[in-house]
Amino acid sequence: MKRIIIFISLLFILAIIASTSIHIIRRYSQTINTGSVYLVIKEGQSLEDISKILLDRKVIRSSRYFIYYGKIKGFDKKIKPGNYILSPGLKVEGIFKKFQSGISDFEIVTIPEGFTLYQIASRLEERNLVKKDSFINIKLDEIDRRKLITPGKGVYYEAEGFLFPDTYYVPKDLSEKEIAELMFHRFESVFSEKYGQRAKELGLSINDVVTIASLIEREAANDEERKRISGVIYNRIKREMPLQIDASVIYAITKGERNIGRLYKSNLKFESKYNTYLYRGLPPGPIASPGRLSIEAALYPEEHDYLYYVLGNNGHVFSRTYEEHVKNVNKYIK
Structure with a gap:
């Protein structure tokens, strides 16, 4: 009888251990x-x-x-x-x-600040995530559910400037529209309510702000001069002077597909609303994807009376008068 009790007790203990082990295995x-x-x-x-x-x-x-x-x-x-x-x-x-x-579920894609939509699409196509030609023609109303952006008349590509430059983890099963939405939502998260309020104070639309920011992004040689270049843009607009920004002419000619190392006088006559030598005011839309610092520079320009700048040895050299500017051009442009 004693042995039976011991045997039953052992079975009971083993059952508890087994039950506990099963619970632990399931849990972990x-x-x-x-x-x-x-x-x-x-x-x-x-x-x-x-x-x-x-x-x-x-x-x-x-x-x-x-x-x-x-x-x-x-x-x-x-x-x-x-x-x-x-x-x-x-x-x-x-x-x-x-x-x-060993089958990867996603691609890591880094989009640098200042990339054009064409460059973004090309990089995504290299990773077999999109077809470039269809991606660059995605419409804003397909990805902008809140209808924040009204595209300018005559823009080459509606999504230009609004796919935020960042590092993305892109699942391979996403559609082109979903990838564009992912990047646009990142833009939305950066362009905060505070930025929107500041744009209203300046009397600018979001399209205007991002357009200015894209000009700054393509022109600035370093972070320190972004707000100063922004101030030049605002000063020239206030005086109804053409902006005469080379980056806008390059975009007008190439649609963001390539760079031009040097512009000639004939290039400055290229017929396009993006050509800020021919047309006063802002281009119809952004010419690239600006980063946060350029967006902030567009919203908070440096206050000064500079109207010109030229690339010097360590960034741009700024001047207040055309005569001073010509001297700087002769000094730095060979």
């Missing part, structure tokens, strides 16, 4: 991220390195369990580098299977 084998996590696995990263990343990114509960599971199943030797998206609800085994595939 399930991921805990509530949203998609973008993860880059690099060549040479160890199982320990990866487990620490997953723990820090709140994907797994225990790095020890992850390492133990990977080693006991032999997964640790089969992990391949790649760009992976870990969706909510995955099990640890599912993570390892994804890591074994």
Whole structure:
């Protein structure tokens, strides 16, 4: 009788241990991220390195369990580098299977400040994410759900200037429109309510502000002179002088597809509303995608009485009179 009681007690204890073990396995084998996590696995990263990343990114509960599971199943030797998206609800085994595939779920794409829409589309096409010719012709009303932007009349491309320059993690299954929306939403997050209010104070539309910012972006040689160049633009507009910005002429001629190293007098006569030598005021729309500093410079120009500038040895040299400007041109332009 005593032996039977001991045997039953052992069975009970074993049942408790088994139940607890099952509970622990279920608990630690399930991921805990509530949203998609973008993860880059690099060549040479160890199982320990990866487990620490997953723990820090709140994907797994225990790095020890992850390492133990990977080693006991032999997964640790089969992990391949790649760009992976870990969706909510995955099990640890599912993570390892994804890591074994080596198939990247997304592309990392960096869009520098000052890129034109054509350059953005070209870079995305290089990564097999879009077809360039259709991407550059996306309409603003397709991506601007709040109808913040009214495109200027005669713009080459409606989305020019409004796809914010940044580093993006782009899922490979996104459509061209969804990629454009992703980049436009980044612009929306940068162009805050404070910026919108400041634009109203200046009597400018968002299209005007971004157009000014794009001119600054393409002209400025360094961060320090952005607001000064902005001041020159405002001063010339106030005096009803043509802006005479070379970057706008280059855009007029090339539609942002290439750069021109040197402009000739014949180029300055190119017929286009973007040509700020021929037409006073702002071009119909942006000529590139400006970054945050250029947008701020467009909204908060430096107050001064400069009307001209020319590229010198360490950035632009500014002048108040045409005579002074001619001297600077003769000094710095060979």
